[in-house]
Amino acid sequence: MPTPADRIHLALEILVEEWTPFIRQELSKSYGHRVDEVILAQIRGDRNMASARFSDPLSDPHILLNVVWEQWNHCFRHQLGIFERSLISELREFRNQLAHQSFLTEDDAYRVLDSVQRLLVATGHTQRETQLEDEKVDALRQKFGHRVNRELARIRFNRRRLLDIALYSLCCFALVTTLWSFLWERHWLATLLLIAFVIFTFGYFIYQRLSAAIPVFGVHECAHCRRVIYTESCPYCEQSPAYRHRQAQIFDPREEADATLAHETLEMIDQTASPLELISKVPR
Structure with a gap:
């Protein structure tokens, strides 16, 4: 099963394969036969320069995206719009995260696949659109599959938990009733202590089952x-x-505090009868 990094790598490879002729064509309209010089000048000082000397520089997604970004006003702003430029910026960021082995999620993979598909459709390169669409569907299926499995595990665990609690309660009731019926008249103090011990023990078992996390x-x-x-x-x-x-x-204490304040304010709006009461209850 492919990882999110594998899906992002595949999407960038498809973009390179489909867009390399398009990029060279648009660059040649502005620079003519000096296209290779422009590309090499664009990536001068880049760490990928050594590998670019032995192969097509545009075969590297990093170089291709940088060339499109830097040459936007000269070559690409008439064929592509502001929306496509934002997609280029987004893909550059995801490519950097992939190169630095950042933590990528299935949502990130879906976003990259969708962005690449939109760019290819915008330029009329639809030969690999079906493959990208299949990858997007497979990424969603994989994400929803994990969520469904977790939900099924939670349902099964809750059913077993309810069954255990019912058995504990039944056993506790049976033991208390037996002790009350046969031992109360003989030794009421000992019976009372035994009943308390039984109730405490089964109450502890029930509490453990109620507070247990879903394994x-x-x-x-x-x-x-x-x-x-x-x-x-x-x-x-x-x-x-x-x-x-x-x-x-992801976790920001300030965002959590703002969300809590907003939630409390909405609750006060629902429960307050007059504006004066609302003003008096707003946290300062």
Whole structure:
């Protein structure tokens, strides 16, 4: 099963294969036979320069996207619009993340596939459109498949949890009733202590079942790095600096505080009868 990085790499390869003739054609309209000189001058000082000397420089997605971005006003602004320019910028960013082995998700892969498809359609290169569409559908199927599996695991776990709680309650009731019927008249204090112990024990069992987290049953594959893991969260992804950096970007205490304040304000608007009460209850 391909990883998000594999899908992004495939999408960029398709873009290079389909767009290389188009890029050379548009550059030749402005620079004529000096196209190669313009490309080499554009990537002068780049770390990919060494490999570019032995092959077509535009075969590298990094060089191709940079050439289109830098030569936009001279060669491409009449064929493509502002929207396509934003897609170029987005693909450059994802290509850099791919090169630096950043933590990429299935949403990122779908976005890159969709952006490449839009660029190819905008320039009339639709030969690989079906392949890109299939990759997009497969990425969504893979994402939804993981979500459905987690939901099914949650449903099965909740059913087992309810069954365990019902059995604990039934056993507790049976033991308490037996102790009350046969031992209360003989030793009421000992019976009371035993009943309390039974209720406490089964109450603790029920609490443990109610507070238990949903486990992941069996060996499964991580949705991001595709390694075989035995826990719900992947230890390989959590150890990578890219994952920690991505999680730090996702979690922002200020955004959480703003969301909490907005939620509380909406609740007050729903529950307040007059504007004066609303003003008096808004947090300062």
